[in-house]
Amino acid sequence: MGFLEELRALFPPGRLLTKEAELAPYESDALTAYRKRPLAVVLPERKEEVVEAVRLCYRHGVPFVARGSGTSLSGGSLPVEGGLVIALNRMNRILRLDPKARIAVVEPGVVNLEVSRQAAPFGLYYAPDPSSQPISTIGGNVAFNSGGAHCLKYGMTAGHVLALEVVTPQGEVVRLGGEGLESVGPDLHGFFVGTEGLLGVALEITLRLLPKPEAYHTLLAAYESLEAAGNAVSQVIRSGLLPGAMEIMDRLAIEAAEAAVKAGYPRVEALLIVELEGPKEEVEEEAKLLAQVIKESRALEVRIAQSEAQRQAIWKGRKAAFSAVGRLSPDYIVQDGVVPRSRLGEALKEIGRLSQEYGLRVANVFHAGDGNLHPLVLYDGKKPGELERAEELAGEILKLCVRLGGSLTGEHGIGVEKKEYMPKMFAPEDLLAMERVKEALDSKGLANRGKVLPGHGQGPHLGEVHA
Amino acid sequence: MPEVRANSLEEVREAVRTYPRLRPKGGGSKPALSTPKDGETLLDLSGLRGILEYAPEEFVFTAYAGTPLKEIEETLRAHGQYLPFHPPLVEQGATLGGTVAAGLSGPMRERFGGLRDFILGVRFVDGEGRVVRGGGKVVKNAAGFPFHRLMVGSLGAFGVMVELSFKVFPYPRATRSLKVGFAKAEEALAALEGLRTLPLDLLALDLVPPATLEIRLGGFPESLEKRIQRLQDLLQREGEVLREDEAHWEGVKNLAFLKESPIWVKVPSRPDLIPLLEGLPLGPRRYLAGGELLYAGLDPEGLQALRERAIPHLVLRGKADQPLYPPPPEAFFAPIKRALDPKGRFPLG
Structure with a gap:
């Protein structure tokens, strides 16, 4: 069977979009100067469907981009031409909110502000507050290590993610981290946060909640x-x-x-x-x-x-x-x-x-x-x-x-927009290390291809680069 | 035992290229992690020390990985600042790099978070002798793969840390502590659970088995009296107020309560796990940070009990074939390990 046929077997008609008019809304994110036409968009409702879609992509060598509400300002959820978009907005359930443990276990399509809304009756909230928080999803926040106005004191998204269930680009499902604030062994969930979807798709996210200031x-x-x-x-x-x-x-x-x-x-x-x-x-x-x-x-x-x-x-x-x-x-x-x-x-x-x-x-x-x-x-x-x-x-x-000794991005991520500037901030060996990690986890280069790492696929058209 | 010293970045690279298997060591305060196994060469990093940059107004410093925490804390303190994750084993000579590799925080992590919340950047030498930088030297940064976070708890698996950058905060103007005893362990646990969800901004919230809570507050001296009073009202107990509490918490931070125990472990805990943990044959112990972090002293029987119950832990001192339990999840860990340390020079190979 071909790739699309197999997709049809996995997703009912309403949740597999292939017509031009249906695809149009997914062609770009908040960085609207960039547009790409994907081959198809799938709308999974369960994590198993995400896993199946990723595995299918791997078998057929089709690049994929997972996206939430598409609020990325760096083109982080720009589709790959001819690739698959895995749109996660329907996976928007808060699976568990445990006020005693001060955690919320959520699906990636849950909107940031919704977590605080649900936690409010218990006097708790979810601290990271990107300006996009009424719309942007936790999955996207995780991919981009979103910030907000309170980062000096409270840190960024990475500090508030305690555990992740991830499907790797090769279709393996793995749990990273735990339900408490502390863990032993390498902080792999901390590492995943901010890798902009290049190392897999988060299926389930455990968030730390804090008591709302008095x-x-x-x-x-x-x-x-x-x-x-x-x-x-x-x-x-x-x-x-x-x-x-x-x-x-x-x-x-x-x-x-x-x-x-x-x-x-x-x-x-x-x-x-x-x-x-x-x-x-x-x-x-x-x-x-x-x-x-x-x-x-x-x-x-x-x-x-x-x-x-x-x-x-x-x-x-x-x-x-x-x-x-x-x-x-x-x-x-x-x-x-x-x-x-x-x-x-x-x-x-x-x-x-x-x-x-x-x-x-x-x-x-x-x-x-x-x-x-x-x-x-x-x-x-x-x-x-x-x-x-x-x-x-x-x-x-x-x-x-x-x-001046700072960074290219505080919270929007590199995406496609800033990737050609990466060599300004990082030495060739730093970038090589990122590439090697990417290749080891994603040998076919399918997960969010063309983002973060310079010189890979879809180049931006920022003036300096082409001058 | 074969041993090599590296006092500079170049010497670290040289050592990595020369020796097939290395076991990095800083101050040696966690011998279960820094003692070479058969076939490993000890890489002594205690000479790779010194603070490279510190701008108090930025709340950021960068230091060599082998810098003793004591030196860092003293420097910060001179500017009214501190490491908010409150690393343990400072008196025993723990270094910045060793603390990152083991992923250790102390009692005051309760207030602002643990080590993972404060690490900003790293420069390390990977298994091929290449110098790799991750993160940066500013408090907010989302550029590139966050290799600095990968180092936390890594036991040195991905490379030899050379430089580390951290965020720091102003030290509280004044502190006070309250010690409250309960008749039963369940009452102490219930009180702990109650305090955890309230916006009290506690510096520390420890459960000392069987049934004592130790609470530390920091802030303006003018407000502390009222806040202590509020805690007493909440707990419906007078308890014992410590006005001079610095030495007490220094002792806790340095894990003085583990003293003569043959085996020291860190156990990621949670309040709901405490009843189970309390049923095991553990020695002297203390649950820090609202019950989220247990440091316990064990004998071999206690360690075996943790293994049998499949409770994750890290052995810091004492004999253990595998100090880290469980091993990291293969499907995600192994490819990263392969990418950065293809020849398996470093721990967790």
């Missing part, structure tokens, strides 16, 4: 420059405080957020959001110290949330900033580089200079606590050459981050 103290401070806001972050850190989140937005991002959700932000050059969280007695004391630090930072204006509604209002604009930028420009590229926190000022200055040089606006929204920048490069795809210029500018920003 009290929050959320502060918004306005500054006359990005530099002043950046300095305030340094002062907070030097004071010995460990806030749950510290976020900065620049003027362009503030304007966008205002236009989109009317957050009521002051119109200034830079806004800083600091959020403390913990037991109420502790937060009270920390808030006193924070007030003093912010006062010394010469903030133009300071607002402190007096209620949960006011807290949500402060966050509303920040959370909407990405989509809001769409109102300022027909198109934009989001970058995700990281720099050491103390070099934020330098990085922002250089981004400003690059923005001028390329004649393109750049809005900045970033996780200041962990040095994770999110420059949004605004462009108009209808103007000839502007996309290419925007990509080149974005590439310059990435190189800048690496030069």
Whole structure:
């Protein structure tokens, strides 16, 4: 039997998509500049079906891409031309939520925020909070080691995954990790997280839940420059405080957020959001110290949330900033580089200079606590050459981050978008080691082919690379 | 016993290329893991030491793998910071690399997480003598395969760690501890389970069999009194408050309670496993981090009991043919091992 025939034997008609119109929604993810037409899409409802599909791919040498909601900003779930897409959204059951053990065992298609929603009645939550969390799935979060606004204090997805059931690209099913916080032997589940689907598909994921903080103290401070806001972050850190989140937005991002959700932000050059969280007695004391630090930072204006509604209002604009930028420009590229926190000022200055040089606006929204920048490069795809210029500018920003001792990506992953930049961050031997591990687990190179590792299959069209 | 010292990256590469089978050793605080077996050459890494980069404001440092934890802790402490996973065996000379290889955390892992939550990057020499870097030196990073996480608990199976980068945090301004005894083991366990799910931000939450809880709080001195009071109310017991608690927890961290036991093991535990574990012939022991981590002293009978019940564990000291039980899952482990150590030079070959 041929590959499609065997697929038909495994999946009923409604769960095997092969017609052009059915395939179209799966041709790209949130990085819409890239499109590929897969041969077929399957919609498994049970893990056994995923395993069968992977085994079938292996037998026939057909590349496959597992995907959830397709929110990847790096093209991580871009299909392989002529390959299979395994869409996992229907595998969206929380299999077990054990408040005593503080764990949730979930299928890969469970939406991130749903875990916290289900855990809420027990006073627990799932900490990693990528901006995509109302839509993105845990399977995708695992593949990309998703972050969010709280990574300095709480770490990334990898720390919150306690166990995985994985099907390897060769169709073997293996359990990694356990149900507790500790394990013995190599941290293979920790290693799997962040490998962007190149080493297999997660079928079942055991997540760590945390007690929801008792009290929050959320502060918004306005500054006359990005530099002043950046300095305030340094002062907070030097004071010995460990806030749950510290976020900065620049003027362009503030304007966008205002236009989109009317957050009521002051119109200034830079806004800083600091959020403390913990037991109420502790937060009270920390808030006193924070007030003093912010006062010394010469903030133009300071607002402190007096209620949960006011807290949500402060966050509303920040959370909407990405989509809001769409109102300022027909198109934009989001970058995700990281720099050491103390070099934020330098990085922002250089981004400003690059923005001028390329004649393109750049809005900045970033996780200041962990040095994770999110420059949004605004462009108009209808103007000839502007996309290419925007990509080149974005590439310059990435190189800048690496030069300053940081990383190409804090949370979006490499995907197809940044893979040609990998040699800027990693030496040939580092990349070779990744390739060897990939080859040992996936001798036919089927699982998410063409991602992460440079020089493999579908190349991106970022300016610098083809210049 | 054949032995080679490597005090630099180049010397590590040289040793890897020269000797067919190597057993890396740092401070030797976990002899069950660092003692060469037949045919293995001891690779002494205690000279591969020193802190390479430390920027307190970044909450990040990078050090050679053979650096004693003591040196790292002292340096961090001078800047009001610490290793939040609170590694054990510091006094016994444990090194950064050995701690990663064994995957060990201590009592204060309760607050912010274990070693796996704080490791940021690694440079290691693989089985072919190649230098490989994974992760980075920033607190947030999702680029490339995370080889640094692969090192945690690996017993050195994939390569010789040379440099490691870690995230650190500010040390609490003040600490207080509360020791509460219960009449029965079940009551202590129930109290432990109750505290685990509350947002109390405990630095440590230990169950000391048969029926004592030891709890540590950290924060502003002004808030600690109130928080201790709240704990006493929750537990409906006065207990004993320790204002000077540093020395006590240093002892716990260094596993002083295992003292003369012939065999020391780490057992990944869970509250629901505790009744089962308490039924086994284990020696001195303590359940750390809300019952998630057991360090126990055993005699051979106790070790046998763990094996018979198929309870995962890692032997740190004492005689054991296979210190790691169970072996890692073959279908995922073996290909990675083959890719990085094709000639089987390193442990778990």
